[in-house]
Amino acid sequence: MPALDLAASPARDRAPFRRPWLVELRATLALSGPLVLINLAQHGLIMADVVMLGRLGAEPLAAATLAHGLYFILFIGGIGLTSAVAPLIAEALGRDPGDRDAARRTLRAGLWAATLVCAPVMLLLWFTGPLLAALGEPPALAEAAGRYMRVLQWAMWPALLFMALRGTLAALERPAWALAASLAALPLNVALGLWLAFEAGLGMVGIGCATLASSLFSLVLLGLVVLRDPGLRRHRLFHGLWRFDPARLGRVVRLGLPMVATGLAEAGLFEAAALAMGLFGASQLAAHAVAIQIAAFCFMVPNGVAQAATVRVGLAFGRRDAAAVRRAGAVALGLALGFMSLCALTQLSVPEPLIGLFLDARDPANAGVLPVAVAFIGFAALFAVADGIQSVTLGMLRGLQDTKVPMLIAVGGYWGLGVPVGAGLAWGLGFEGAGIWAGFCAGLFVVAALLVARWRRLVAGPPARRPERPTVSISTP
Template identity: 80%
Template sequence: MPALDLAGFPAREGAPLQRPWLRELRATLALSGPLVLINLAQHGLIMADVVMLGRLGAGELAAATLAHGLYFILFIGGIGLTSTVAPLIAEALGRMAGATDPVRRTLRAGLWAATLIAVPMMGLLWYTGPLLAAIGEPPALAEAAGAYMRVLQWAMWPALLFMGLRGALAALERPGWALAASLAALPLNVALGIWLAFPGSEAFPAGLGLGMAGVGLATVTSAIFSLVLLVAVVLCDPRLRRYRLFHRLWRFDPVLLGRVFRLGLPIVATGLAEAGLFEAAALGMGLFGATQLAAHAVAIQIAAFCFMVPNGVAQAATVRVGLAFGRRDGAGVRRSGLVALGLAFVFMTLCAGLQLTAPAALTGLFLDLDAPSNAGVLPVATAFIGFAALFAVADGVQSVCLGVLRGLQDTKVPMWVAVGGYWGLGVPLGAALAWGVGYEGYGIWTGFCAGLFVVAALLVLRWRRLTTGLLARPAAGGR
């Protein structure tokens, strides 16, 4: 019987024998490339929203930053459940290449999990305005953020469904379609946002002038569009139709759904611990005024954009490690992890250099620096971007380590590492420096750096310990 590739098709014969490290590098780049571009395209949607909101004014940008923070802390929690789809499918395919039933059942459980968690999260987001007012945010900011959220929240469910389906396609090494859907949604979001948010002008005479609500409505429309497009592709692609991914989608599988929740809940907690660190910072910045909050929004967007690359590498590492783990190949697990870590380290080092050398140019991408109302933002944003450069490498390393460990289906210990590092060290230290010492936003960013460095170091140690044990096990064969 001929060897099969991951999708169950005959492998190409006569290919030259490659060295394992080179083969792994090529496989990781081939898989991570589309995943990185998907992340960049999806974050491009966020950055486009930030740019449009910044053009509406610093006040609108500050209010939307508070809303985005709450939205994405819950969205990241939802992603924690849907992200289990990729390692579970990869591990199953590592054991038996070309299997169809576990792929279909796992995706179905992931989509059910996304639905079950999206409904209560959207209900909570409806009360964003009162929640922000209750914790002491300025009333005008809280009211504006709440009005914006009542539009934006409707993107939650389709966006989580998209993430679950994207995970299945990544495990099947078919991420290109998710990339195409994300790229198609980006210009739609920008065009709709400009049309809906801004009043009519010579360039766009039919502008509706809905302000922040227009930006939110464009985001919701783009989320639905990308999901519908990806579903249509899955139904039409002959290499994906064989899996019948949506067959009996309504069936409730409590056994597999329970496995998704057992594996995913620690990932949820890990994501919430990190996202909560940044959201706590945004809320704290709001107490120091719109200038520091706007500068924080700029610096966070730049850091988050750079983070999309190691995050995509981490997603690829989850699949690569999951395949090796499924066939009990300890050397393959170690090799996949090292290749992914090396790629993240190199890229984030380059990003840190750019942030240190061109902070004004980067800030100008988000704010009109010639506007008098933004004059005080640039020096603060420059300092915050400098802090972002300091933690860039640690941020990339911890992301890839989490991806590698998820490929090993190890999620509980990383959860405690993240909770301890971010909330046991980062938040208390940032609060002490911001309010106790009087460093304000600069103290908060110092807490960022400390928490990320500690988490990255502990996760590397955890990965080394687990892979040392796996190296002693014989491989079970396979791809």
């Protein structure tokens, strides 16, 4: 990576203080708003599945949680590659707003990367049942999770292609169509899932079929929009789609692989927790599923802000505008901090109504789950703020195309600290699931603090006495 020297600011940054900050706030809100809603709509698909699975009973919910955990840890790895599309396009457009080839070639490379990664991943997912059984999960849960996965896994390829398209539209600052496709897929998923699971009697498998259908639907709909919308047609995004471009694919892979490792480090932490919860019994695993869904739903907002921050920082980085880089990061970080603080207060104040969205409190079978879920939500509230900060700071750093050091921070924080702390508390001190959640908190707080320090180090100015620090030269026009 070239050096990041953000000391020099363009002359236009001597404008009155308020206007640039208000302009940046409006631009970030305008871009992050649709991206947040897209994340909420897509997570709404997951939450709808969890609600329907919860109505099938605690054991189907527990089995599906195991399957979802394995699916999403690999899916997030694929997202890491497709996430390289947005910062590369944003940087190119910041450097030359008239460059139409950058979006087309980078999207094409992202689609190729998503396709190439899906084949081995889906082969692995086919053996989910035997894999979970080998890891010590109860045989009945492992068998049910494997049966569910053999339908769910086919949704991965269209979902990753959709993510590449969504990143492209975000970099072009046209995210509304991706939002429309996501919103249209949500009622389809719910209606089809209810009919297949309960009316047709397919149970878990029916819910998996609905997820697959909604993923295909949203991809096809967004593809049609790209072909028909006049503002997008001029970019010829699908022109030469099957042409193999090793140079551009190499750029996507080089930037994306550290993102893959970062995503896998975090997702792996949560998947390890789900596997550990299964060893403590179905009640703790079901409670964990509820708490993690509530936490993940809140996380969709800073995740959308992070995606907007990648684009806003990337555009400023392409212009070599140091002050705009700093403003974009500060605005995004402030939005995430405020929202996640509100989420934490809500989770601490009204945990029971939140749990009631997923589990029937009147059902005697859930009596052992409810108090455990309340305790887990308390821990989720503690790390909510740190989770938002680390997500947005990662997005800011990706806008600078800085992904390798953040990867090392994430791996070290989650697995070097979070996992040992969680395991020690869960088994060594007998706190079981609560100890696992305490490990989450420890890892997230450390990662968030180190990522913020990394950002400040890169944008603070020239490294007069630290030549080893990576820098990106931004000169005055």
